[in-house]
Amino acid sequence: MTADDTLTHYDFRNVESHWQEEWEKAGVFTVPDIPPAGKPKYYVLEMFPYPSGQLHMGHVRNYALGDVIARYKRARGFSVLHPMGWDAFGLPAENAARERGVHPKEWTLANIAAMRETLQRLGFSLNWDREIATCLPDYYGKQQKLFLDFLKAGLVDRRESWVNWDPVDHTVLANEQVVDGKGWRSGALIEKKKLSQWFLRITKFAPDLLDGLKTLKRWPDRVRVMQERWIGRSEGARLRFSLAQPPHGFDENLDSVEVFTTRPETLFGMSFLAIAPDHPLAAKVAARNTEAAAFVAECRRMGTSVEAVETAEKRGLDTGLRVSHPFLPDATFPVWIANFVLMDYGTGALFGCPSGDQRDLDFARKYDLPVKAVVLPAGEDAASFGITKKAWTGEGTMINSGFLDGETCEAARKEAIARLEGLGIGSGVVNWRLRDWGVSRQRYWGCPIPVIHCESCGAVPVPDDQLPVVLPEDVTFDRPGNPLDHHPTWKHVSCPSCGKPALRETDTFDTFVDSSWYFARFTAPHADTPTVRAAADGWLAVDQYIGGIEHAILHLLYARFFTRAMRETGHLDVTEPFAGLFTQGMVNHESYKDSDGNWLYPEEVERGSSGATHRGTGNAVTVGRVEKMSKSKRNTVAPSAIIDRFGADTARWFVLSDSPPERDMEWTEAGVAGAGRFVQRLFRIVRSVVADCTADAALPDDISTAGDTLRRATHRTIAAVTEALEGFAVNVAVARLHELTSALADAERSAKEAGVAFARREAARTLSLLVAPMMPHLAEELLAALEPGQSLAAERSWPEADPALLAVTQVHLAVQIMGKLRGTIEAEPDEDPAAVLARAEAEPNVARLLEGQRIVKRIHVPNRIVNFVVAK
């Protein structure tokens, strides 16, 4: 490379690592555990990654966006906490162990090292001293402490629950791992099995989790709506139906069935009672009736398959049992086991009112059960109104309903509840869809649940002084099931309470537990306690949380629950963990297939004007849909390869350009090359400013038009970029920076005019500072060239726009006739309306078209528009 090249070519390879070292040396991104007084704090957090082995473009986009916010806020004078860590427990590590014989720990730590390196090459302003990995005892030991505190506070339960059991792998599967009733790995028919499991009592906070949503003003509406529905509050009544004439030999303790309903006023329209296949009463029936037993077993099998739910036909089986009606002492109704009744919701039983509920109607039609209309819609006649194929679920007037007749639904609802309460068989209740959170997993690579099971003392918490319960490393993966359970010695301990031989819990926590409090741990990542109050309370809530929409429900809800539980157990004193949430879109890419239908990697494909061909063979390639980058479609682009070719700033600039961050973007070769050209262009332009304009170039009193124009462009850009960044419109900020860059380049032509040298220096310096959040390395390089030996760009304040230069000196006014643009005129800002109107009317084209027309109205919106309304 010649000396000349160093002035015209930006050598990102050396420059980027150099500035990363400078930042590190200066400790620019380091903040103390206790937020410093006298400066406002700002906590920026991106969802931490699972260490799968390679950073992908989705991460780059996520973290680039977060880094823009972090660097921008830092420049605005905030003390910014911006940490990074690893969601490091999880099944892929165990799969790697089984498939390739690598130990999960080794695999995970190697992946972390590789991904950390890529992250660091991208130059994110992260406080690396705070790095945590959830798979290290330092982290999960504190999690065990939290769990024990929750246990003491009554926020934990142990109870039996149904799980999907894979009989081949000897493991429990999540619902999404069960495909068509079969295990996703083993292909074995999945069984429903009851296991004793640990539950976190999230339902205890259901009302508060719902109410809290209202305070989350800076969350996307749709995420709030999703959570609201997930929590699922509904008002209604619970009531007991007594079993009429239980058959001989039936359990005498089971003399009634409790149901939940939101429509107690429709009780008179009842024609059957339905219970879930998993309902205890169904089990009783199945025990004496083989037909029922077969039906229940079948429902249980079907229940897990997604397909089954979608195509679900309503099916049921009459148990032969009957219940009495609370308001009609002489009437009894059949009890059915029905496949559409969920044991998980309400009481697992319902009364069917076919006229008022479509499902009940479908069921009634199928099994020929009576349908009685009880709600008369407005405008219908009671004598002729009937329900045929469509249930009426709306409001109306009660009919055929005894003492409720003539009332509105709402009044009748209240009255029905009052009557049930009077009879002592029911009451108004609020029901929640939210279930307690089962956290037990029969896995090795997770946080051990710190409990010891003793035959005499039951489940005994591991004493604090024995924490952390460390995962043993000498485990084997040569047979199915949980390696912790197979370990020869690990689980054999003595009971902390009575000292007798006892067994360790071999289940580990759901990995969602790990990510439910990491944001709090980041505030004091090396503390001996899970949190340090002053640190957690000082930094939390996270001011801006950024991540994918896929975590809209579970992760965010669990984190909100954990925060409340931690508050209740004294670990912190905030209620909502994330004050602002931003969900960014995905990174998509074209997909390619060869003639044999095999997916091809982008680097195997040559795109020409006549279509796409294979680089090696020259064969035609089919260009498929633009879709989410995924390994299976091979439409991925590796960030490290992009950094090698174009540098970190180019990669960052490209993912931030064009598409609004909340929307999906398409990664294209041309796009990233274009970003790379811009990096070089900006570098050249600023270098020419350094060469042309001396650092002491002064602002003359009589600045030339060219100089003034550039200065105004500079200050307008400051305002526009600031506004765009405040609103997350990074793509708009990028556009404004392109414009200023072009304006600066144009000014070179007027280099000799008065004040242009000053204006060019000002523009170049401003531009460097404004691009810094997106392209921090280039910003440092530019600023160092402009102002050698001064402070780092990363430490500088955000530029301020001079209001005097934001004021418009001349306005370009549109002139319309009947709302159609017919010409433009120039005007002084806030010029006398009469003069403006006169000039508008005289504009040649306007005058021509107004000829012979009668103007009935002249509209003048100062500094914006003139519109003439003419008579027709």
Next chain:
RNA sequence: GCGAGCUUGGCGGAAUGGUAGACGCACGAGACUUAAAAUCUCGAGUCCUAAAAGGACGUGCGGGUUCGAGUCCCGCAGCUCGCACCA
């Protein structure tokens, strides 16, 4: 089925009810060069029309409000996402 969102040039997209298409990508023309790359300049919604002036049409479709609608209101279609028998 329920809910949310989206729909603007060849493409990504911009636009407090006030000149639609900023900015970028791709494309075309030109300059520089022996040549290419790089770079720079210019052009470009569609049509009347090859160009200019001018005009017509134009932000998924149909209505409405308004002097004026991509933007607000009503209805419809298409696409995407989420939840999905929640009693």
